[in-house]
Amino acid sequence: MDYSQFLALKQEIGLLIVFLLVFLTDTFADKKSAKAVPYIACIFMLAQTAYGFFLSHAPATEAFAGMYATSPVLVAIKNILNVGTLIVLIQSLKWTNSEFVAVRRGEFYELTLLTLLGMYLMISSRHFLMFIIGLETASLPLCALVAFDKHRYESHEAAIKYVLTAVFSSAILLMGLSFVYGLAGTLYYDGIAIGLMGQMGVMLAVALAFVIAGFGFKISLVPFHLWTADVYQGAPTSVTSYLSVISKGSAAFAFLVVLTQVFGAFYADAWEWMLYALIVLTITVGNLFAIRQTNMKRFLAFSSISQAGYIMLAIVGDNAMGISALMFYTLVYIFSNLAAFGVIGAIENATGKVDMTDYNGLYKTNPRLSFTMMLAMFSLAGIPPFAGFFSKFFVFTSTLNGTDSAALYVLVLIALINTIISLYYYLLVVKAMFINDSEQPIATFRSACSERLGMWVCVAGIIGLGIVSYFYDYLLTVVG
Amino acid sequence: MFSNILIYFVVIPLIMLLGLFLCRNIQQIRAVAVTGSVALTALSIWLLIDYIGLRHAGVTDPMLWVDSWEWFAPLNIHLAVGVDGISIAMLILTGVILITGSFASWEIPQPKEFFLWLVLLSTGVYGFFISIDLFTMFMFYEVALIPMYLLIGVWGSGNKNYSAMKLTLMLMGGSAFLMLGLIGIYYHSAPEGQPLTWNILEIARNGAISHGWQTFLFPMTFVGFGVLGAMFPFHTWSPDGHASAPTAVSMLHAGVLMKLGGYGCFRVAIYLMPQAAHELAWIFIILTGISVVYGAFSACVQNDLKYINAYSSVSHCGLVLFAILMLNTTAMTGAIMQMLSHGLMTALFFALIGMIYGRTHTRDIREMGGMMQILPYLSVCYVIAGMASLGLPGLSGFVAEMTIFVGSFQHADLFHRIFVIVACSSIVTTAVYILRVVGKLLYGPVYDEHHMSLTDAKWWERTSTAALIVCVAAIGFFPNFFVDLIKFTFSPEIFTVLGLN
Numbered sequence: 001m002d003y004s005q006f007l008a009l010k011q012e013i014g015l016l017i018v019f020l021l022v023f024l025t026d027t028f029a030d031k032k033s034a035k036a037v038p039y040i041a042c043i044f045m046l047a048q049t050a051y052g053f054f055l056s057h058a059p060a061t062e063a064f065a066g067m068y069a070t071s072p073v074l075v076a077i078k079n080i081l082n083v084g085t086l087i088v089l090i091q092s093l094k095w096t097n098s099e100f101v102a103v104r105r106g107e108f109y110e111l112t113l114l115t116l117l118g119m120y121l122m123i124s125s126r127h128f129l130m131f132i133i134g135l136e137t138a139s140l141p142l143c144a145l146v147a148f149d150k151h152r153y154e155s156h157e158a159a160i161k162y163v164l165t166a167v168f169s170s171a172i173l174l175m176g177l178s179f180v181y182g183l184a185g186t187l188y189y190d191g192i193a194i195g196l197m198g199q200m201g202v203m204l205a206v207a208l209a210f211v212i213a214g215f216g217f218k219i220s221l222v223p224f225h226l227w228t229a230d231v232y233q234g235a236p237t238s239v240t241s242y243l244s245v246i247s248k249g250s251a252a253f254a255f256l257v258v259l260t261q262v263f264g265a266f267y268a269d270a271w272e273w274m275l276y277a278l279i280v281l282t283i284t285v286g287n288l289f290a291i292r293q294t295n296m297k298r299f300l301a302f303s304s305i306s307q308a309g310y311i312m313l314a315i316v317g318d319n320a321m322g323i324s325a326l327m328f329y330t331l332v333y334i335f336s337n338l339a340a341f342g343v344i345g346a347i348e349n350a351t352g353k354v355d356m357t358d359y360n361g362l363y364k365t366n367p368r369l370s371f372t373m374m375l376a377m378f379s380l381a382g383i384p385p386f387a388g389f390f391s392k393f394f395v396f397t398s399t400l401n402g403t404d405s406a407a408l409y410v411l412v413l414i415a416l417i418n419t420i421i422s423l424y425y426y427l428l429v430v431k432a433m434f435i436n437d438s439e440q441p442i443a444t445f446r447s448a449c450s451e452r453l454g455m456w457v458c459v460a461g462i463i464g465l466g467i468v469s470y471f472y473d474y475l476l477t478v479v480g
Numbered sequence: 481m482f483s484n485i486l487i488y489f490v491v492i493p494l495i496m497l498l499g500l501f502l503c504r505n506i507q508q509i510r511a512v513a514v515t516g517s518v519a520l521t522a523l524s525i526w527l528l529i530d531y532i533g534l535r536h537a538g539v540t541d542p543m544l545w546v547d548s549w550e551w552f553a554p555l556n557i558h559l560a561v562g563v564d565g566i567s568i569a570m571l572i573l574t575g576v577i578l579i580t581g582s583f584a585s586w587e588i589p590q591p592k593e594f595f596l597w598l599v600l601l602s603t604g605v606y607g608f609f610i611s612i613d614l615f616t617m618f619m620f621y622e623v624a625l626i627p628m629y630l631l632i633g634v635w636g637s638g639n640k641n642y643s644a645m646k647l648t649l650m651l652m653g654g655s656a657f658l659m660l661g662l663i664g665i666y667y668h669s670a671p672e673g674q675p676l677t678w679n680i681l682e683i684a685r686n687g688a689i690s691h692g693w694q695t696f697l698f699p700m701t702f703v704g705f706g707v708l709g710a711m712f713p714f715h716t717w718s719p720d721g722h723a724s725a726p727t728a729v730s731m732l733h734a735g736v737l738m739k740l741g742g743y744g745c746f747r748v749a750i751y752l753m754p755q756a757a758h759e760l761a762w763i764f765i766i767l768t769g770i771s772v773v774y775g776a777f778s779a780c781v782q783n784d785l786k787y788i789n790a791y792s793s794v795s796h797c798g799l800v801l802f803a804i805l806m807l808n809t810t811a812m813t814g815a816i817m818q819m820l821s822h823g824l825m826t827a828l829f830f831a832l833i834g835m836i837y838g839r840t841h842t843r844d845i846r847e848m849g850g851m852m853q854i855l856p857y858l859s860v861c862y863v864i865a866g867m868a869s870l871g872l873p874g875l876s877g878f879v880a881e882m883t884i885f886v887g888s889f890q891h892a893d894l895f896h897r898i899f900v901i902v903a904c905s906s907i908v909t910t911a912v913y914i915l916r917v918v919g920k921l922l923y924g925p926v927y928d929e930h931h932m933s934l935t936d937a938k939w940w941e942r943t944s945t946a947a948l949i950v951c952v953a954a955i956g957f958f959p960n961f962f963v964d965l966i967k968f969t970f971s972p973e974i975f976t977v978l979g980l981n
Contacts, residue, residue: 416656
């Protein structure tokens with residue numbers, strides 16, 4: 001075996017080193033120096049993120065007989081995930097130092113880094129075996145993370161739901177893949193694409209349905225979304241924020257790769273309409289259910305379901321603009337959603353309150369937190385000049401690129417009308433904070449340094465990512 | 481970038497935002513708001529003088545001070561600016577209303593936040609009027625809409641939560657259609673093989689949008705902007721929104737923001753898709769005709785002063801769209817005049833209503849009376865605004881409506897004639913509701929003894945109203961000046977695009 005091919009896995013190895021450092025310090029350090037674990041994790045994650053940017057011009061290579069591939073696009077999406085993970089890690093510093101969590105804070109960082117490694121592999125794989133390994137590496141630690149607050153009943157319940165869903169969806173995905181293997185005789189992405197040529201039939205349609213359903217669970221597309229709200233509500237806020245942005249973003253990208261590279265030839269025959277139906281359902285149902293939520297975490301769960309629908313819309317375009325729009329959307333979504341979760345986490349840590357009614361009159365007592373939350377809501381709703389507007393706009397533009405198809409125009413119109421519905425419930429949060437009065441508003445408090453740092457980064461992203469055209473241009477040049 | 485004068489219409493509000501952010505007390509806030517808005521107005525007047533000079537010197541470009549800076553290169557999105565007479569008229573209008581609005585909200589609670597949102601809103605408005613790139617235009621359009629929610633929600637009165645949400649969602653709903661329309665225009669903006677563009681001038685020059693696409697995109701964009709222009713049946717946000725909004729916001733919204741609708745309908749829908757405009761105009765003539773008549777009749781039966789004025793705005797703004805759809809120079813000139821006239825007049829109305837409400841704490845005309853004895857200055861102003869609204873010669877309303885109806889009547893076919901006559905009937909109805917208010921509110925016996933102790937306008941209120949009255953009268957007395965300004969705008973290029981003459 002040619003061991004030099006491991007050099008292709010530079011980012012993975014980097015992450016593995018970070019993981020090992022955290023793991024070893026956590027295992028062998030005494031009680032006092034174990035306090036340094038979170039900071040070690042954050043600092044080395046920062047280094048890993050920076051290292052990723054240095055790799056952004058590395059040429060495309062393959063390793064392990066084509067099972068693993070890397071290219072500037074993949075490096076870019078991994079960088080985006082890195083940035084998101086870094087913000088999550090920073091935001092959770094306060095929480096991991098809290099009383100009940102401090103004993104096992106190392107586990108949080110180890111498991112989180114491990115899932116990220118799984119996602120790297122999932123994104124980079126060009127063979128379904130590799131893909132499944134990556135997927136499971138990403139899913140199983142997440143189950144443990146969801147159950148992290150093991151003394152809380154909701155956390156238990158959420159973990160069970162998540163485990164069952166993860167296993168179930170993996171089974172469905174594997175079922176679909178075994179059909180595909182039967183039809184094509186190989187598990188290589190490009191091999192399948194060739195092997196399936198001209199084989200459009202019932203069998204392939206069933207296989208595709210299984211694969212899409214399997215992914216649907218991971219990205220929580222409607223009708224595979226039922227686990228989302230409970231898990232998001234039950235899991236610790238840091239884990240929820242990680243689940244909602246990083247896990248979703250990586251799965252969406254992998255979905256894009258699989259659909260376009262493996263099943264691209266059957267777009268019009270088989271999965272075009274499945275995808276349309278999924279998108280319409282996801283955006284609409286996610287939005288309508290979000291309206292009724294009163295718990296902020298459940299609320300953001302449904303909002304993230306509908307956001308996933310918009311991400312899927314970028315896949316429909318099936319062009320370079322679509323891929324870059326998806327990546328840009330994910331990037332912006334990471335910043336916006338993490339800003340929202342940052343505020344929720346800060347308030348939860350300080351007061352333990354997570355209901356929307358608790359947010360009444362927040363502006364009077366905590367103007368900065370309210371302002372951050374408002375920016376996050378506006379960005380999620382797609383209000384200019386915040387980044388969310390640009391990312392939505394690019395997704396819609398990419399969907400309609402080079403097509404006069406009436407179906408696509410209708411699809412985009414449905415998505416656009418849904419942005420109005422989503423604006424309604426995002427404004428409800430703004431209304432609670434700025435307009436509603438409360439007899440017992442959340443008392444004025446000063447959030448921890450780490451939380452503020454996380455929020456500042458997110459706010460900078462929300463404002464800067466759209467107005468500064470560099471980021472989108474860069475993603476497009478990488479893809480193009 | 482900063483060598484172009486137009487960019488300062490966005491830069492100054494941004495500086496104002498920064499200034500307001502740093503303000504420590506109410507004096508500083510007032511100073512920033514007034515200085516900034518005066519600077520903006522002065523800039524637009526200077527622009528006007530320069531513009532007329534250039535036009536007289538024989539410059540025939542469709543737009544002047546055209547400039548374009550690349551923003552998102554892959555999608556060919558630019559920050560492109562340029563103005564013609566219509567935009568300049570709108571810029572001046574915005575400036576005047578911003579100044580008077582600042583004076584009208586002299587004693588608003590939580591002034592810092594209020595002015596921050598108000599200035600953000602006007603950033604959007606200014607940006608919209610100077611943009612000639614569809615993307616940036618749309619972006620500024622939405623920037624102008626969203627501060628409305630908080631301005632009404634926090635500082636509003638009455639059923640403010642409902643109104644704020646309704647207004648925001650309906651306007652954003654309109655912009656959803658608009659966004660689809662604009663993306664559609666972009667993808668058909670150039671002939672096969674040439675780079676696509678968002679630039680309005682280039683799209684008009686290319687004229688590449690096929691007939692089939694025009695019939696799809698024209699209604700999309702027209703309805704999208706029409707919602708903001710309070711076109712029937714999408715006008716329902718307007719009465720609720722205006723009634724609940726604080727004074728300055730009502731002024732700015734009815735005075736300027738509703739003009740964004742008319743301006744956009746003209747600049748995007750009709751200018752870029754003239755063929756479809758000719759064919760589909762009849763549908764929208766019917767709808768706007770209904771707005772004009774229905775708005776006027778609704779105003780007759782309302783008892784809340786703000787509702788009366790809001791429905792009257794529906795009627796008058798309907799007239800703007802009605803005139804634009806006539807697709808001839810005279811009516812189009814009238815439409816622009818009407819935008820200016822209605823903007824000033826309705827701002828005056830809302831300012832006065834705000835001042836009266838601030839004193840009596842009621843807006844119900846059944847609970848007030850004899851104001852002429854108690855508040856002579858405000859009452860006289862109210863009468864003047866009313867006269868402008870019902871089209872008394874010498875004030876702005878007469879000039880605008882006269883031009884519109886003369887222009888509209890140039891169409892010789894039965895359909896147009898009937899609708900012009902129907903729309904004309906609104907003049908009579910306007911007189912009914914204006915005189916009803918004047919009679920009940922200003923004359924007759926004093927209804928409430930407590931009102932006897934009220935004091936008349938303070939100096940900032942006098943400044944605000946007097947400035948608006950001067951403008952209203954200026955248009956009424958010197959219409960030629962404004963007609964000239966607009967006439968230059970309809971340069972030969974636009975004539976050919978519209979297929980007029």
